[in-house]
Amino acid sequence: MDLNTITEVVRPQSRADLPAWKAGDAWLAGGTWLFSEPQAHLSRLIDLTDLRWPALVVGDTSLTIAATCTVAHLDAFPCPADWQAAPLIDQCCRAFLASFKIWKTATVGGNLCMSLPAGPMISLLSALEGICTIWKADGSEQKMAVAEFVTGNQRNVLGPGDLLRQIEVPLAALKRRAAFRQISLTPVGRSAALVIGTIGRDGDLLLTITASTVKPVQLRWPTMPTRDAMRDSILRDVPDGLYHDDVHGKPAWRKAMTRRLAEQIRDELTGSAQA
């Protein structure tokens, strides 16, 4: 929709070009959320396009995803065969409430910064143990795990003028074996619980719970836990207050589905999979 209070769009070309942050400013990445709701408090958009951050860079130890990398770009990335967790990318893209037409415009960083419980890039990059790089408003840089970046429903660590620059995904995480489960109140609707499990060569399990909780919750076991141990741990380590409550699912159901999906993931990764 038209954002009629916007009087100016600036298009910096480098970090040095970034204007001093002021009230009424907003970063413009894809704009797919920004332009989807009234933003009467905003007067200036700072367009990140001309910073021309390379969307995806494969390094020796990590895959670096620019915050401005589009969802479609990530989805189309030809992953090497030994990235066993790569199917998670497609699965998480398909978990978007929005259609493929939005993926062309929406960005990975934008999804993280929206910090909705159901943000599938949060699910993906938490599960892949991604590390955010934040350009702080004061000129410094900060790094933190994606799972720590999101602090609640539509809340994150960013302060005014802070900018998410990129997410580094360790190649080691991409090489883990992964299982994905998601449920929604409707067949292709917003995720009400999205659970991802990955296991490493040593058999350690990382379980990432998203969508059902207001922020990602990660549980780790050095070896595959028993069904009961996993259940107990979820009951113990995910307090009821963390389950999200909105029109996309009641907390009690989200809680039950979280446990169910986690158990299915356990079954899949231990080889006793059932559909």
Next chain:
Amino acid sequence: MSFLINGKDVSATPRPGQCLRTFLRETGHFGVKKGCDAGDCGACTVLLDGEPVHSCLIPAFRAEDHAITTIEGLESDGGLHPMQQAFVDAQGFQCGFCTAGMILTCASLNQAQRQDLGAALKGNICRCTGYRAIEDALDGVCNIEDVPAGEAFGRSLPAPAGPQIVRGQARYTFDTAVDGLCHVKLARSPHAHAKIVAIDKTAALAVPGVIEVLTHEDAPSALFSTARHEKAWMDPDDTRVLDDTVRFIGQKVAAVIAESEAAAEEGCRRLAITYEPLPAVVDPGEAIAPGAPVIHPGRTPQDRVANAARNIVAEGHGEYGDVAAALAVSAVTYEGTFTTQRVQHAALETHGGLAWLDASGVLNIRSSTQVPFLTRRALSDIFNLPPETIRVFCERVGGGFGGKQEMFVEDILALAALKTGRPVKLEFTREEQFIASSTRHPMRVTVKAGADRDGKLTALQLDVLSNTGAYGNHAGPVLFHACGESLGVYNCPNKKVDAVVAYTNTVPAGAFRGYGLPQSLFAVEAAIDELAQQLKIDPFEIRRRNVVKPGDPMLYPPDNGYRDVMYGSYGLDQCLDLVERAMSETTSTPDLSAEWLTGDGIALTMIDTVPPDGHIADVAIALRDDGGFALTVGTAEFGNGTSTVHRQIAATILATTVDQITLKQSDTAHGGHDTGAYGSAGTFVAGRATQAAAEHLANELKTFAAQFWTVDPNACALADGRVMHGRQRLSFAELARQAGAEGVRLSATGNSQGTPRSVAFNVQGFRVAVNKHTGEIRILKSVQAADAGRVANPMQCRGQVEGGVAQSLGATLYEEMVIDATGRVVNPKFRDYHLPSFADVPRTEVLFAQTSDALGPLGAKSMSESPYNPVAAALGNALRAATGIRFTSVPFKPDRLFPLLQEKYGD
């Protein structure tokens, strides 16, 4: 900046925060529609460098130097792109408002996406079709026929607007450019109930571009109802154009008129409004309890408010026989309380319109309405203007579903145009649709029912509490309709009704497809099923033993005095047989684990083919100079398909083909009167008037030809575009020339008063699977049989049934407007109010009873609301059969079903 739009260079500078959607519309590309303006519905889809995007989310400046293709440019040489042709052939649209975006999306799908349309099309909402016809377009299916002269009725002819719709050229409400157009934005109440103490306009008027601010001090004092009925006494006079009291969050408080939308919005923000908050009540049960805040003090039964002190708009109580005594001695009884939620019509075109004073001083209003004539009548009363000084009209309307049987914008548009003398436009946002138009009436229905050992009903009782929200538009008629045909369809010696509709401080409810019956049927049809269960009688059989048959009185208390409903035809028995047969056919069972429980359920519905107390249609038809015919009807087209049917009726009677008939419609300037396109009357009432007009004209043609030949007119006949007498032939074109030479105009009129009325029937069957551990539902089979009389257009009627089932499945499974304790709508956007998408809607097998109605046009009956009505009830019955649990409130979302499932089946 430079843009390449549909292959043409366009030089223009969009505003900094402007999105591509409005930029394209401002440059004349009206095929780019606004459904949600938030990226959820896909109506604004365009191609950007060949790739589909939602143009409402794209900052316009980012399209600089890129190639943009709108629907108008999909095929360059003015022809049709194969996908456009496919949508015409399959008739993959009804109202057509989503079509441009749908076609552009479909045209860009790759083979992999075409294999998974549920995912590929989740960003394209169609509210009308139920998606089967869209799938047909993608599959290259042709659903239309080409038929010879005089045989149009009963055949699957395409909608006349099809070629324009698929090209994005059909003109909807806002698809017009007006010089000097000003924009109206409304300041809305943040309080559920408050007195307006003061409104300081100073800062608002100081905003550059703001022309005028209108408040209650500028508004006429007249009280009226936004509901439009032929008889104004059906609804309470409780509403002002702008009031000094607000009764729900979102009620309009002031209108700012400005030269741009931006200035009007800024003006609204700068208004200093002082409120004195008043106690509010949002629960209907609390609202009618003693001591509750009174929402409309001072209204009396003279205003058609039954008991203002108790917030009761209308109530009805009555009993035939003795229900209590009958229940006490019945072999089996059932009692249950059923609740239905608040749902929104979600027509993709929002409410809105344009108004201007023309050179002769006539106030012109072009709006998104189902009722132009009744709107003119209301404006004439409110503004004390002679009717001939007001013109209300619509071209094509982007969906209605009852929501546009109201006057939500025309009153404020009239006031703005009259006060400023400027042309003005008001276009609701999607959020305004949710918080400030109307919804279905939420109801709580307690049913008591009894039957004897043979399964004959002994008693039926309904206790209904309906919630009309802050205003009483349609409150009484919906309540009484809910208690009408739902009970009238069953023979039962003892029937009782206690029904109340309450005011609350929430967004008003209004007319909605089904008009109360879906809510009451959810309870009644469950009760019938429960009695059958106890008696171990088949659900079809218990209904056969109890439904009315021709000759039986269709009774329900309290007696409303209407005696004009009759069996013009009767196909309920056939509908039951058709669904029973279809449900018994073996179907391939999907591979479901033991977690899935399956079950079948049915429900039936009867509906009067016309609303009570008069529904009037005038139609005019004339022979054109070229031998074709000009047909003028008052009824509106919003996807209901009546434009097709009117031409079919006229072409059949006049022995010609539909392409020889041009149609003008829905404009008070054309003269005559038309009550409107509601109550499923577009075919049954207006079609009857078209039939009468065409028959009169046929006689005129024969008489004129007979005089020319000096023969007996009764020996003349019409065939194949000619008048014939023995071997003599006079084509209609020759006839027109001859009449012209003699100075004779061959024309006729027809009228229908909407009485007597007939009854139509539908039976819905579902087979569902329910996951006992998650609450997920899969619909394995969906069948609906419809008794539409002689079906005027099988392809379109099938579409009405499928669309009704789809919309009703939305209300049964997903849709729910959530209102918090303060009265605020929590989820006023599509992404939080889930409309059925392609992936959500199963294919429904549609079967027609073979009947012909004695009262309807050429044997046809209405079929637009009733397919919606039995869906929730049938699905509830199927759930009961699958799980053994009677779920009593909709929507049946997995998280709602889960607690009872878990209680019964464990983890």
